[in-house]
Amino acid sequence: MKTALVQLCSGDDPGDNLRQVQWMLAEAAAEGAEFVLTPEVTNCLSSSRARQNEVLCLEGDDPTLAALRQQAEELGIWLLIGSLALKTGDPDGRFANRSFLIGPDGGIRARYDKIHMFDVQVTAEETYRESDGFRPGDRAVLAQTPFGAVGMTVCYDVRFPHLHQALARAGAQILTVPAAFSPVTGAAHWEPLLRARAIETGCFVLAPAQTGTHPTSGGKQRRTHGHSMAISPWGEVLVDAGTKPGIHVFDMDMSLVEDARSKVPSLTHIRDFHGP
DSSP: OEEEEEEBOOOSOHHHHHHHHHHHHHHHHHTTOSEEEOOTTSSOOOSOHHHHHHHOOBGGGOHHHHHHHHHHHHHTOEEEEEEEEEBOOOTTOOBEEEEEEEOTTSOEEEEEEOOSOOEEEOSSSOEEEHHHHBOOOOOOEEEEETTEEEEEOOGGGGGOHHHHHHHHHTTOSEEEOOBOOOHHHIIIIIHHHHHHHHHHHTOEEEEOBBEEEOOOSSSOOOEEEOOOEEEOTTSOEEEEOTTSOEEEEEEOOTHHHHHHHHHOOGGGGOOOOOOO
């Protein structure tokens, strides 16, 4: 089936971001895409907690979610909204980093809250404390579609192979990894991690990404790695989107899942063990 990765350079104005996404979804559908995927924090990429509190909404009130659900229905496509930053009403004020799978009827078929928080010091100048602003999820999510079972993850989750193996063992044939990867770790680790997750599981790995220097009205400016990727179940790079925003359409042949797993059935060889 024709599938499209949407690569964005989202800023901290959800309205501006939505207009860009809607244009790209329409273009992807016009090119024949039946399944379209957007990156992490499609609605708002910001390092300012004050700005996030100003512009973010609860899920039921979020205009980006409402508009993209309507557009998915109008276009008749499956849509993975890589994630939206959303208010939660939690007492500590933290947000959710929530991925949505939308059906061609506009219905929410699955939602997944990012489990692993990006709390790292990459360099002396580049430090992230995602858990300061976002609460972690605690549930893996597998969504059924007519074209295959989709295991949903987000960005930093890609470093945790047990999550992806659990999804594959539960039936996933496609793993989604929408991201806003840092330039330093992206250059070093992005492609090998994605290829490893595909090879280990025999799944397609679809990873739409944020890219570039992101517009901001306040707070520290963010940069992201780009290079949205589609990886085959054999570990081959089918799409590398480079560093410019854009749409990348490719054919996803689901028969390749069974082909890869029949050659190397490692999922059936997993054994419990003692130690260390």
